[in-house]
Amino acid sequence: MYVIFNSVSYICNMKKGRVTIHDIAKHMKLDSSTISRALNDSPRVKAKTKERIRQVAKELGYKPNVMAANLRTQSSKTIGVIVPWISRYFFSSAISGIEEVAYSQGYNVIICQSHDEYDREVTNAYTLFANRVEGILTSVAMDTIKYEHLEQFIEEGIPLVFFDRYAPEVKACRVVIDDFKTAYQVTEHLIKQGRERIAHFSGPGNLNIYKDRFNGYKKALEDYGKVFDPAMVYESRLLIDDGIAGIKHLLSLPDRPDALFSSNDLAAIAAMKYISKHTEFTVPKDIAVAGFSNSPGASIIEPGLTTVDQSGEEIGKIAAKRLIDEIKRDIDKGTNEVITVNSKLIVRESSVGKVSKLVKEAKP
Amino acid sequence: MYVIFNSVSYICNMKKGRVTIHDIAKHMKLDSSTISRALNDSPRVKAKTKERIRQVAKELGYKPNVMAANLRTQSSKTIGVIVPWISRYFFSSAISGIEEVAYSQGYNVIICQSHDEYDREVTNAYTLFANRVEGILTSVAMDTIKYEHLEQFIEEGIPLVFFDRYAPEVKACRVVIDDFKTAYQVTEHLIKQGRERIAHFSGPGNLNIYKDRFNGYKKALEDYGKVFDPAMVYESRLLIDDGIAGIKHLLSLPDRPDALFSSNDLAAIAAMKYISKHTEFTVPKDIAVAGFSNSPGASIIEPGLTTVDQSGEEIGKIAAKRLIDEIKRDIDKGTNEVITVNSKLIVRESSVGKVSKLVKEAKP
DNA sequence: AAATTACATACAATCGATTGTATTTTTAAA
């Protein structure tokens, strides 16, 4: 019979030098491999021994060092995420969904933000690579027009899944909503409310989502026999100031719009705020407004903002599931598959009702 | 002279087996230790050799494996963050600030969410420990009343810094705003607008921030000679439904309030929405409303919500700086130091102006 | 009781980098 517990207290007092399986092994006069197998519940260790080992491990305050395990097993159990801004509602909810799925499957998540800048995105990609992430989830920066930093992952066999904003050139799965279709529906809705001159806030043309939304908008106009007027399109980065500048510009035109479809909620809300504070127009009477994304602000503003519901959480979850699937199955990588997540038009008061007389008068 | 580049293409084609310093060493007929030193710019390697090594490393597509380096150096260059919800604006902006500082100092950030549940917080803490994070930043869950899972870090010499919500029992630095003082100011402001019956939405009593805000509210009432009426305090988890239920309840009282100070914006906005949609009262005429945190919605809602500006980004940055300081200096750990970040009352229309006649009449 | 099998555990290499010490090469001084 061994008496092994009397030195336990001594070991526990050792501050820095964490307890390793070798310490346990020494204490129990066993080999570290047996400890490892026991703690991993291998059938190669007797049940009774396992129990004893677990007991001692607990008493010694053993905590596994996953870094060591990962090095040995050549797996990091980590996935990397690059988003433009963590604090944007859409992205933070996507991250929330990603984290949810990842943790349930034993993966850690390392998060980086590109601040919508290409250079930072490249640095982030490098960091994630050095950390040997097993997969990447990303929504590309507004500034990104080269993609080698993303392609390197695919070349090395590390799966990559885009969500929301993707790089068409890169052969990777993408989880998106049908931007074209939903933008079409938004525009159609505005047309059906009797609007004649529908303006559009668009984002940087290199991003698919904005291109698609623009195309959906344009197609709807054409299908319903409205003239498409380039002067009605205001392209920007869709920040608050852009929304203000955009609406200011559009309302100053001789032939001003009677509706606005913004490619995101942020700019739409900024525009609405500007209209109600600094102009004599009212929403929706004089100008109907619709946004995109259904951010929390859309249901707070008065009148409620018509927008497109796009659940970041759901998109994040689906993207994470797909990524982990690719990691685990170790196949199917590099397919260009497109996963389309449901999105739907949410009609609120900002776009409903007949256009006001004012607009008609303003026309020639 | 060596001719070493002709086999490079062969190596580059090797998919899985990543290039290591040993591969470079073999190719250059050098020792891996020299490669390591060269890539780390050690003075022990000749400048010319370094240049050659860097060149070959690049050609072979070498990417360092930080996991291996970390294991050897006993450092993970990673800090862990546990927040209740990533998608809450305050937390996502705090994370944004944390990430900002961390990356500038070469640290990665692993993020977990507790969903405001104790059990998940414990699991998260365990995961972060296993990943050998060098420090922890956390804002504790609403449900947390035991703290061993946090204390273990301090016991093991891993610095921990609280931000926003802290555990008073745990001997760790905390980065907070002066909740008592600002809550006092909010209440004072409402009193100065001539409000007589000020209600309060409070959060779970085990969380310092809500306790402090409540105490600030109470103290202001006392200082200004108002009676403190427990019936005017509604305690909840401050979610949207809680805000609705709370205002419903308060307005149904025989002696209803003429002002509301909510411990967060979410519930305040929910209450305002309820008031304008389902009652005959108006804000601020019949009931003034103030919130806490200055979330984006506060400036979107009409009338604008009076609230307290509390920059998540700044708090996150300061907390991260402090944590990294503790990690690096390897001293000063376990001090109970409190770092107070500026916060200030933002007065908007929701609380300004004289109280309406209606209220006076309702009084005895 | 001898031989065979199954079971439990030990040994040793390995993952990819870092780092103290030893050795070789180069340079400078005698």
Place this chain on the structure above:
DNA sequence: TTTAAAAATACAATCGATTGTATGTAATTT
């Protein structure tokens, strides 16, 4: 030219776990 000192590089152990192989012991079969 010989030798000492300095510079450049090689050797080898290490971080903490995992895992294929070897070894020893107990259980089973003949």
